[in-house]
Amino acid sequence: MGFTNVIWLLKRYGLEFLSERVGIVLIAFTTAFMYAVFFDFLPLYAKDSGITELGIGIIFSTFYIVTSFFAVFLGWITDRVKGARWLLMLAISLNILSCTVIVLNASFLSMLFARIFQGIAMASLAPLIRTIAVEFFGITRGIGIIELFYSMGSFIGSIVGGIVAELFSLAMTFTLSALLLSVPLISLIISSRTYSLNYGKANEGLNTSFLSALGTVxxxxxxxxxxxxxxxxxxxxxxxxxxxxxxxxxxxxxxxxxxxxxxxxxxxxxxxxxxxxxxxxxxxxxxxxxxxxxxxxxxxxxxxxxxxxxxxxxxxxxxxxxxxxxxxxxxxxxxxxxxxxxxxxxxxxxxxxxxxxxxxxxxxxxxxxxxxxxxxxxxxxxxxxxxxxxxxxxxxxxxxxxx
CATH class of the missing domain: 1.20.1250.20 (MFS general substrate transporter like domains)
Structure with missing residues (x-):
């Protein structure tokens, strides 16, 4: 069966059902699931791999430093685009890559790069998912729904991650996270939906410079x-x-x-x-x-x-x-x-x-x-x-x- 036929079958019988509203909620859930798994189990995985406490501290702080560095700029990028599909695909791909590199090579450098990838992805997804939710659901429902599924993803990620780590291995928890993230990514790849962000952008948002937007805030x-x-x-x-x-x-x-x-x-x-x-x-x-x-x-x-x-x-x-x-x-x-x-x-x-x-x-x-x-x-x-x-x-x- 050719690749084109596989894509057609997925569209016809598989992932095409993921509307933009369902898709953005699924992205929030699977992303929170992955971050919970990393927060709970990466220190143990790093320790078992021979990394010192100082090394573990550096790995964790890198995520927050990278996120804080990129967050405002990538938030501004969100304001300048009318279709968020490619940004979502890029961020999810970085998260999947972060899971993959530490499973294939459990070293200090691989975990450091994994946290860098996740920091960039988080800096993009945090404002992006919420602005999309507000566009689709309205301010009150949008923020409430996204934060609900973020919290549920964290809750379930911690529980399921612990069970998987106990029954199989720590590496399997990261593999599971990557598999879950691949569902919304495949949906984005095969779907023609753009995740439109049209609010106020026809005349204003696309022409606002980074410093001007930051200064206004x-x-x-x-x-x-x-x-x-x-x-x-x-x-x-x-x-x-x-x-x-x-x-x-x-x-x-x-x-x-x-x-x-x-x-x-x-x-x-x-x-x-x-x-x-x-x-x-x-x-x-x-x-x-x-x-x-x-x-x-x-x-x-x-x-x-x-x-x-x-x-x-x-x-x-x-x-x-x-x-x-x-x-x-x-x-x-x-x-x-x-x-x-x-x-x-x-x-x-x-x-x-x-x-x-x-x-x-x-x-x-x-x-x-x-x-x-x-x-x-x-x-x-x-x-x-x-x-x-x-x-x-x-x-x-x-x-x-x-x-």
Whole structure:
């Protein structure tokens, strides 16, 4: 059977059913699945391959550095295109390549390049998927649906990845991720759908330079306050996530408690995303403020809890708080900036998150090494307190039109 006939059969009986709406949701799910697998199991895979803790730290920080470097520019690229199909194909291909190279050659360099590929892909996909979703579903439903499937992909990726790693091997988890990503990629290749992005671009978006788009976003007091709030909160949070498993063990917990606590927060976040998007659209920056307050309370709870098991109920608040924080920031940005620079604004948000993850992880590890785990949590409490104050002051100074 010739290649042309294979493509015809796939179109006729296979992947042609993936409409643009289903396709973008599937891309979000499979991408989140892969990132969860890498986050959970790449350190173990690297350790088993003879890579040192320092090498593992470099591999992980590379992803965030690359993402923060490319995010704004690729977000601006999103604003300049009317058809996103080729961008989606490129980003998914980079993610599949990242899985392939570490399975074929488990070395420091292969894992480093894998994280570089993923950083570029994430910088492109994060604003792209959300702007497409807003185009297809509207602001509230679009952000809510995408964040729901991102969270479900992360949740299922962690669980299925663990089962596959236990029954087969760590390498098989990365192979499975590549196979899942190939489904939306093949659909994009054989489909004639363009994933059109027409909002506001007929006269404005295509002619906006990178510096002009970036300057417009930064000049917005609301947008700037959102970025500062997100950066402060996420820096503190990522300081804790860097030592979180070790802290749970310090409190007397085991791997089961670590896994359950992570799953609880992810699941709650997934289930609450749709409701959070509705609240964000209705209340604007108040949602961001509430999410920041919940994050502050979570880390206070971590500080005060005497045993690891008591961390699990705190994770419910973490899941709700992260949902409010993330969609509150995204929806507020989309509504504040012009339609033609949504990608740039969301790209800058991704940069803020990635920079915070890089800096926070370094601070968290340093404080835990020099002082103790609770010093890291105290830093997170301080950072979230500052983020909360910035958000409250911004909410009082600005008035986001909610109608």
């Amino acid at each position: 930064i000049k917005s007091r609301i947008a700037t306050s959102i970025y500062i709030t997100i950066f402060l909160r996420h820096t503190g949070a990522c300081a804790v996530w860097a030592i979180y498993p070790l802290y749970i063990r310090y409190l007397g917990g085991n791997n089961v408690v670590i896994g359950i606590s992570a799953a609880v927060s992810t699941l709650v976040s997934a289930l609450f995303m749709k409701r959070a998007s509705e609240l964000a659209y209705r209340y604007g920056l108040r949602t961001l403020t509430l999410g920041t307050l919940f994050s502050l309370l979570v880390f206070v709870g971590y500080m005060l809890t005497p045993t690891a098991v008591l961390v699990i109920p705190i994770q419910v608040l973490l899941g709700v708080g992260w949902s409010l924080l993330l969609v509150g920031a995204e929806i507020s940005l989309i509504r504040v900036v012009g339609a033609s620079i949504r990608g740039t604004a969301l790209g800058l948000l991704n940069t803020s998150l990635s920079l915070a993850a890089t800096i926070g992880s370094i601070i968290g590890g340093f404080l835990a090494e020099v002082l103790n785990y609770r010093a890291t949590i105290a830093f997170a409490i301080s950072a979230c307190s500052l983020a909360f104050m910035v958000s409250v002051l911004s909410e009082k100074r600005t008035s986001l039109n909610l109608e």
